Amino acid sequence: MAARMSDPLAPQSVGVDKLLLKLRVRDDVSALEEEVLRSIIEPPVAIASRSVVVKEGIPLERSALLVQGMLGRCKDMRDGQRQITEVHVPGDFADLHSFTLKRLDQDVVALNDCWISWVPHAALRAVTDTQPHLGRLLWLSTNLDAAIHRAWTVSLGRRDAPARLAHLLCELQVRLSVVGMADEDGYALPLTQVDLAECLGLTAVHVNRVLRQLREQGLATFRSGRVTIEDFKGLRRLAEFSTDYLFLDKRPR
Amino acid sequence: MAARMSDPLAPQSVGVDKLLLKLRVRDDVSALEEEVLRSIIEPPVAIASRSVVVKEGIPLERSALLVQGMLGRCKDMRDGQRQITEVHVPGDFADLHSFTLKRLDQDVVALNDCWISWVPHAALRAVTDTQPHLGRLLWLSTNLDAAIHRAWTVSLGRRDAPARLAHLLCELQVRLSVVGMADEDGYALPLTQVDLAECLGLTAVHVNRVLRQLREQGLATFRSGRVTIEDFKGLRRLAEFSTDYLFLDKRPR
C-alpha cells in the first residue's frame, strides 16, 4: 500500500509538531508537557486514500493523530447519501473523543493518502491522571472540534450554497495556516467536488456550479487539488466568516 | 423576575440529580465523586424565558448546569436569521466547553423559564487536578454534546424536513427519558414553532406544514407545549434514527 502512495517517506515527528503548533495557539505547553506528548505518540503509519481508518461502533483502545493528508468524519445514510461532519487537517486528533466515549458514532475515512500516528488510550488516561493541565488541553482540542461542528450546523441551516462553500474555504484557510500548511494565496485541498458536496449538504453538480460562481466573481478558485484564494476579504464577507469559533488566542486563566 | 415565573419554587438539588442520572448511564460514579460534584454546584437561580444566559465572546469563570426548563445555543446571523445548534435539557451543562475555551462561540438563551446552577471553573479545575476519573466524565459530557452536533449536521445536510423534525423529536424523547422527563407517550416541549424552525434550518411556516404531516400520518403531535408520540417505531423509521450517537451504555474500560 505504502508503495503506491505519493510520498512514501514517513514524516517522522511532524504530527506532534503540528499538534503542538495547534495547542500553543490556544495555551502554553511546557517543555515537560511537550516531552510527555512526544512520548505517547506512536510512529506514523501510512493509510491509503479512501480507506476507513476507524469504523463506527467498534470498541477502541487508541486514537489517531493525523500527521499528513486529510481525514473526514462520514455518516452514510440508508439511501447511499453521505454527510461529512468534519474535515481533519494535520495536527488534528481525528477521534480523540473516543477516549471518553470508547467508540465512534461515525466513520473516519481517509480523503487522500495519509499518515497517522496512533496514541493508546491507556497513555491518555495516564496523562489525565498525572498531567492535569495537559489533559485539559486535550479536552480543549475536542471542544474545538465541537465548535467547528456548531459552525457547520449554522452553515447548513442558514447559509445558501455560495456562502456555505465560501465558509468552508475560509475555515480551511485558517486551520491550515495554524499548522503552516496555507499561505495568503491558498492551500492544497486533496478533495473531489463530491467530497465538498458531502461536506456542504449539496450535490456535486451544484458544487460545481457554485465553484464556477466563486471563480467568476474573482473570490477563489479550486482546481486540481488546490484552492487559490483571490479575494479573502470578499470570501469572508460572502460567508459571514469570523475566526471567533476557532479560538485563535490564549485567554487569561 | 422570579415572581413572574410559572414555578416559583427553586428545585433544590434536582439539577445534580439529573446530571448524575445522565453520567451514570455512561459510566459508574462513586459516592465520593457524587459528593464532590454536589459540593461544587451552587444553589439554583431563576432565569426568565428568552433571556440570554451567556453571551458569545465574553470571558467566563463559571459554567451553567441546567436544572429546569430548556436552553438553546443560538447563533444570530446578520440578516436576522437565527440557528439553534443544540437544545439543552435538565441535567445538561449548557456551556461546559467554556471551561477549556474560556468563552463561547454562540449565545446560550433560555427557551422558557429556567433554573440553572452555576459551577465555578476554579472548582472544575480542582476536580481535574484531584479527581481525574470524574474529570474524564465531565469531558465525556462535552463529547456527548459534540456527538449531538454531528447528528444535527447530518440531519441538516441530508434529511428532508419531515425526517429532520422526526429526528429531533426522537432525540428529545430519548434524552428526556434519561433524566426521567419523558414517558412512552411523549414529553413536555416548551418551544414555539419558530424555535423548532431555528433548530431545523427551516421556516416556521414549513415547520407548521410538516407538523401537520406527522400528525396526519399518526406519528406524533405537538400542541400547547407537549409532544405526543403516537408511533415511535414509525417516527424512528422516518427519521432513520438510532440511539447509537447518544452512547446510552457503559463500555468496557
Next chain:
DNA sequence: TGGCAAACTTAACCTAGGGCAATCTCATTC
C-alpha cells in the same frame, strides 16, 4: 370579560438547488 399580542394556520406563488443524462478532460495503464 374584553382587548391584546403572540403564536399558530393556511393559501398562493416563487426560487434555490436537486435529479438526470450527456459530454468533456485528463491521468493511468497496458
Next chain:
DNA sequence: GAATGAGATTGCCCTAGGTTAAGTTTGCCA
C-alpha cells in the same frame, strides 16, 4: 497511443421548501 475510468462540466426540467400575506386561535392581563 488507445483504452479506460474517475472526475468535472453543462443543460433541462422539476420539487421541496421559502416568501408573503392573510386569517385564526390562544393565553394573558386590565
